[in-house]
Amino acid sequence: MSHVTISPDKARKLIRENKLTRNTSGISSGHVQANLVVVKKELAFDFFLFAQRNPKACPILEVTEVGSYIPTLVAPSADIRTDISKYQVFKNGELTDEPENLINYWEDDMVAFLLGCSYSFENALVENGIPMRHIAKGFGAPAYITNIPCEKAGIFSGPVIVTMRPVLAKDVTKVVSITSQFPLAHGAPISVGSPESIGIKDLNKPDVGQLIELKANEVPVFWACGITPQYVAMNVKPELMITHYPGHMFITDLKDRDIKTII
Amino acid sequence: MSHVTISPDKARKLIRENKLTRNTSGISSGHVQANLVVVKKELAFDFFLFAQRNPKACPILEVTEVGSYIPTLVAPSADIRTDISKYQVFKNGELTDEPENLINYWEDDMVAFLLGCSYSFENALVENGIPMRHIAKGFGAPAYITNIPCEKAGIFSGPVIVTMRPVLAKDVTKVVSITSQFPLAHGAPISVGSPESIGIKDLNKPDVGQLIELKANEVPVFWACGITPQYVAMNVKPELMITHYPGHMFITDLKDRDIKTII
Numbered sequence: 001m002s003h004v005t006i007s008p009d010k011a012r013k014l015i016r017e018n019k020l021t022r023n024t025s026g027i028s029s030g031h032v033q034a035n036l037v038v039v040k041k042e043l044a045f046d047f048f049l050f051a052q053r054n055p056k057a058c059p060i061l062e063v064t065e066v067g068s069y070i071p072t073l074v075a076p077s078a079d080i081r082t083d084i085s086k087y088q089v090f091k092n093g094e095l096t097d098e099p100e101n102l103i104n105y106w107e108d109d110m111v112a113f114l115l116g117c118s119y120s121f122e123n124a125l126v127e128n129g130i131p132m133r134h135i136a137k138g139f140g141a142p143a144y145i146t147n148i149p150c151e152k153a154g155i156f157s158g159p160v161i162v163t164m165r166p167v168l169a170k171d172v173t174k175v176v177s178i179t180s181q182f183p184l185a186h187g188a189p190i191s192v193g194s195p196e197s198i199g200i201k202d203l204n205k206p207d208v209g210q211l212i213e214l215k216a217n218e219v220p221v222f223w224a225c226g227i228t229p230q231y232v233a234m235n236v237k238p239e240l241m242i243t244h245y246p247g248h249m250f251i252t253d254l255k256d257r258d259i260k261t262i263i
Numbered sequence: 264m265s266h267v268t269i270s271p272d273k274a275r276k277l278i279r280e281n282k283l284t285r286n287t288s289g290i291s292s293g294h295v296q297a298n299l300v301v302v303k304k305e306l307a308f309d310f311f312l313f314a315q316r317n318p319k320a321c322p323i324l325e326v327t328e329v330g331s332y333i334p335t336l337v338a339p340s341a342d343i344r345t346d347i348s349k350y351q352v353f354k355n356g357e358l359t360d361e362p363e364n365l366i367n368y369w370e371d372d373m374v375a376f377l378l379g380c381s382y383s384f385e386n387a388l389v390e391n392g393i394p395m396r397h398i399a400k401g402f403g404a405p406a407y408i409t410n411i412p413c414e415k416a417g418i419f420s421g422p423v424i425v426t427m428r429p430v431l432a433k434d435v436t437k438v439v440s441i442t443s444q445f446p447l448a449h450g451a452p453i454s455v456g457s458p459e460s461i462g463i464k465d466l467n468k469p470d471v472g473q474l475i476e477l478k479a480n481e482v483p484v485f486w487a488c489g490i491t492p493q494y495v496a497m498n499v500k501p502e503l504m505i506t507h508y509p510g511h512m513f514i515t516d517l518k519d520r521d522i523k524t525i526i
Contacts, residue, residue, distance in 0.1 A: 045308045045374075049326055052315070053336070063312055065417060073316070073414070111308075151336070154328060180525070261524065262443070 003027045008075065008251045012083040015251075018100060021085045023247035025135065030123065030256055032185070033249035034061050034074070034114040035226035036084060038102070038242040041066050044111035046154025050232070051113060053151035056224035057160050059116035059184045061252065061259075067108040074252040080112045081105075086245035088230065093237030098245060105242060117226050117249055118163060120185035120256045124178050130171055134212050140247050141165055142206030143225050147199025148190070150228065158235035161228045162190065162198065164206070166218040175221060184259040191222040198222065208246070266290045271338065271514045275346040278514075281363060284348045286510035288398065293386065293519055295448070296512035297324050297337070297377040298489035299347060301365070301505040304329050307374035309417025313495070314376060316414035319487035320423050322379035322447045324515065324522075330371040337515040343375045344368075349508035351493065356500030361508060368505060380489050380512055381426060383448035383519045387441050393434055397475050403510050404428055405469035406488050410462025411453070413491065421498035424488045425453065425461065427469070429481040438484060447522040454485040461485065471509070 003011065004026050011028045014020035024033055037058075039047050044066065051058035062074045069080040081102040089097040089105060099105065118141070122132050134141045141163035148160040167175050172192060180188040195203045203220060204211060208227065214220060233241040244250060266274065267289050274291045277283035287296055300321075302310050307329065314321035325337045332343040344365040352360040352368060362368065381404070385395050397404050404426035411423040430438050435455060443451040458466045466483060467474060471490065477483060496504040507513060 041308070045304070045311065045329065048308065048311050048315075049328070052311075052323060052326060060315060063315060065312070066308065 004029045008253050009077055011251050012075070012078050015085045016079070016082045024085075024249045024251060025119065025140070025247065028251050032061065032074070032252045032254040032256060032259055033117045033119045034252055035117055035229070036080065036244040036250050037113040037115065037229045038080070038110050039238065040107065040240060041109040041111060043155070043238055046156055047113065049153035050150070050156035051115065053153050054160070054228070055183065056186060056190055057150060057226065057228035059186060061114040061116050061184060061254070064112040066111055069106060069112060071112070071114055071252070074114060074254050078250075080250070084244045084248055084250050086248045088243045088245050090230070090233040090238070090241045090243070092239060093234050102242060114250060114252070115226050115229070116184040116186060116259065118186050118223060119249070120259060121179040121182040123256055124182065125175060128174065128178055130167065130175055132165065134165070134210070140209050142210060142212055143208035143227060144200045145207045145231065150232065155236050155238065156232050158228070158232040160190070161225045161231050162222040163225045164203070164212070164220050164222050166212060166214045167221045169217050169219050172219055172221065179223070181261045182259060183261060186223045186226070189221045189223050193219045193221070195220055267292045271516050272340055274514050275338070275341050278348045279342070279345045287512045287514060288382065288403070288510065291514050295324065295337070295515045295517040295519055295522055296380045296382045297515055298380055298492070299343065299507040299513050300376040300378065300492045301343070301373050302501065303370065303503060304372040304374060306418070306501055309419055310376065312416035313413070313419035314378065316416050317423075317491070318446070319449055319453055320413060320489070320491035322449060324377040324379050324447060324517070327375040329374055332369060332375060334375070334377055334515070337377060337517050341513070343513070347507050347511055347513050349511045351506045351508050353493070353496040353501070353504045353506070355502060356497050365505060377513060377515070378489050378492070379447040379449060379522065381449050381486060382512070383522060384442040384445040386519055387445065388438060391437065391441055393430065393438055395428065397428070397473070400473070402473050405473060405475055406471035406490060407463045408470045408494065413495065418499050418501065419495050421491070421495040423453070424491045424494055425485040426488045427466070427475070427483050427485055429475060429477045430484045432480050432482050435482055435484065442486070444524045445522060446524060449486045449488070452484045453487050456482045456484070458483055
């Protein structure tokens, strides 16, 4: 069975059993995927506040109860500790481990944050005839560190990280309109057409990921990115923060249409 | 100078000096007003989670840093302890005091939650030709306890409280459309036309406030209400929870248009 059409529950089971270890792009297509951030209780309020104040970079899909690794609202059959294929562990701002599960890391005062991911709006863009060249090439959109500061909260601060997608000038309004309908998947672009204005010196040198070059009549469009918390972790050096490995997301039971704004 | 047109900063100053003590309906018209909930740090994460899981009843405008009574994002010149004319103090679920300020109550581990209020969408409705009879009569919309449970979070649970506004049948779609644009002011109705279906036995007997009778061709329309946390406090009996006195809201610097969804 193709991984594109399997249910989120089946996909998570394969991931849990280490039978599906690639990045999750396209898996259980049409379902919402999520970025993960785990912190201990003493930092949980501050990180919650950080996410609430920075909804473009950190749109909150679910926050677990203290100690719970079960996201009861978006995937009640899941286990946060095992259902992502690869994690990143940051201790005092240093990436110290990339484990395949969190069984040895989980403690009963941990809190998990599931934050929306751009796959939902990318699906909607592709369905509406807007090509996403990075998906066709099998990798993620290139990401850049900006000069836009996140709203601080407690110890948490740092720049907003953005992804860039080239869009034909004639399609920019359509792309803004479609992505605006997905506020829980980073929503509308935070900047359009001027890398310099957000502190990006050279569009040809992404800070993360592979370059997607602009073609004739294309404009670079920038969205807040869910790897912002990883950069925040490196910036403020909390004793412990655990995240998913970029591209290896948590697959929820929600469908993309469930998080679409209806007005 | 009319209280309708004074700036939020001036209105808060008058309130702070006990020179403006009435309910805040219509004051600094066009600015966003807010419900207040204050809890101590040990409950702050759970109440944050409760609000995040119940965005219709508890739409989050701002959460302060631990110990801070200054809402730096929505009213940086304000003081949460003094800038509401009347508060309610709940100890172990009992209403024990209705002080004019929180100077004697504030502690350095308290967190304040400012939650959106229906005044913003009511302004938009009136501007669009939908009459609000309760405003003309000088009181708040009648409120009812429903059989709809809030999503639980930590110790916090209880029924959703709703307000009811009579709407001409021909205007229901317009009212849904307009209020949908204000998700931070309770947003779209949670139920239309059937009090029984949400556990309201007698529409003529509101649980809070004065009755507004339905006229010919009017349908009762129900919105989640910001007094839900007061009922939650009475339900789960936290050691301490402080709120505004109903109708005596916190006036922010935000304009209604600032919280309007644009798509």
